[in-house]
Amino acid sequence: MATSELHPYSKTGGLADMVAALAKTLAQKGHRVGIVTPLYRGIRVKFPELRPFDWQMALPLGGEIIPAQVWTTEPVKGLTLYFVDRPEFFDRPGIYNENGADYADNAARFIFFSKAAVHLARYLPWAPQILHIHDWQTGLVPMLVQHQRLAEGWGKAVPVMLTIHNLAYQGVFGAEAFALANLPSDWFNTGTAEFHGALNLLKAGIATADTITTVSPRYAREIMTEEFGCGLDGLLRHRAEVVHGVLNGVDYEEWNTEANPHLKFRYSARHLAGKTRNKTALQRELGLPVNARVPMFGSVTRLAEQKGVDLLVPALEEMLGHSMQFVLLGSGDGRYEHSLRSVARRHPQKVAVRFGYDHGLSHRIEAACDFLLMPSRFEPCGLNQMYSLRYGTVPIVRATGGLDDSVVDPSENKQEATGIKFSEYSPAALTQALRKALALYRSKPALRKFRQQGMAADFSWDATAARYVRLYDGLLK
Secondary structure: OEOOOEOOOEOOOHHHHHHHHHHHHHHHOOOOEEEEEEOOOOHHHHOOOOEEEEEEEEEEEOOEEEEEEEEEEEEEOOEEEEEEEOHHHHOOOOOOEEOOEEOOOHHHHHHHHHHHHHHHHHHOOOOOOOEEEEOHHHOOHHHHHHHHHHHOOOOOOOOEEEEEOOOOOOOEEOHHHHHHHOOOHHHOOOOOOEEOOEEEHHHHHHHHOOEEEEOOHHHHHHOOOOOOOOOOHHHHHHOHHHEEEOOOOEOOOOOOOOOOOOOOOOOOOOOOHHHHHHHHHHHHHHOOOOOOOOOEEEEEEEEOHHHOHHHHHHHHHHHOOOOOEEEEEEEEOHHHHHHHHHHHHHOOOOEEEEEOOOHHHHHHHHHHOOEEEEOOOOOOOOOHHHHHHHOOOEEEEEOOHHHHHHOOOOOOOHHHOOOEEEOOOOHHHHHHHHHHHHHHHHOHHHHHHHHHHHHHOOOEHHHHHHHHHHHHHHHHO
């Protein structure tokens, strides 16, 4: 596998969680798995078990030859991690950006990383059979593999699977960046990597990968529509026969309520008292009035338009007159951060917000809250709603993508309901969903049933990994 993020070494979103969990599950089932990922700043300090790999590479990048080292570790039997060490590209404060601005050389950084992934896939002694890549940062990989198959003697080149985690992020750069690929110039055309005169790395991957997956079945259908296709819906429809939707899973070894170092109190579906104690502990931690009886709403999110933050703020403004609390952990667009800070300043007894990345706090919010808000404009899969289900926290979601695939609303099945859905993308629709949540909170037997059914839902990686293995087998055949 090749990924630009890998939990717990680097992370900005669910990509890091998905690759780590899928790889670990495959290894536990007896497959040999390697993951290629960049060596970002701080990884070697935080993870001193990394060892230099007896491997030197020097790869062309446009008119230059760029050397790199590789560091490696084996966190579980059968899983080896390969960290590509090129300080010029990866020893930086951020992964993709800094102070809200993308790095100007992201094309060079991730074209080089893609070349490193192909190089390892070709030459590692244990001879990988499949190359599974993720998102735009590795989108050029299948073209590079094709070229090595056709022109550089890699006759038994590995088939390539591309997983699209979020079609909205495509890796679009000036046309001149294609020269960094060292591919024939006529390979840059509207059928492959050219997109309105620019280089589109994700389009290159979609056009040339042997098979394509998305992270939920509904999202696989949505991206073939003009509304959600982000300009690539026509190409995706053209390749529809090789597009598969596979719902992400949850690593329940980490996301659990009974043996979790991030939680102060353990609890289960049968014994929920610890959940209430986690609520009061979080209230103390975040400086909110300690009151076990007040309904607590939470959000763990990127602060981006996709995540529905523009719905969240006006809905909160309308609902904070009720007895409730709201806590948020997030990072992203400064406009949304400013708006949320303003809400918190005006409602210090009801709202607490924290900005940045805090993995432990994300667990505590999931465990403490009664409801989790995910009013996304679109959501390829979403993981927080599945985490919240296991934590007995009722998700309030917009019916889109993986949110629709993983949450059951009472209108769909009253006996098996696990959450609250709304369809219209508007503050009024979210507000109505919050009113339903408050009504549910007042009905303790109904709330307990929602919690227990959510905690019983099974989104383990076993079924997801088995689906990927079937797709891998299909590629080998």
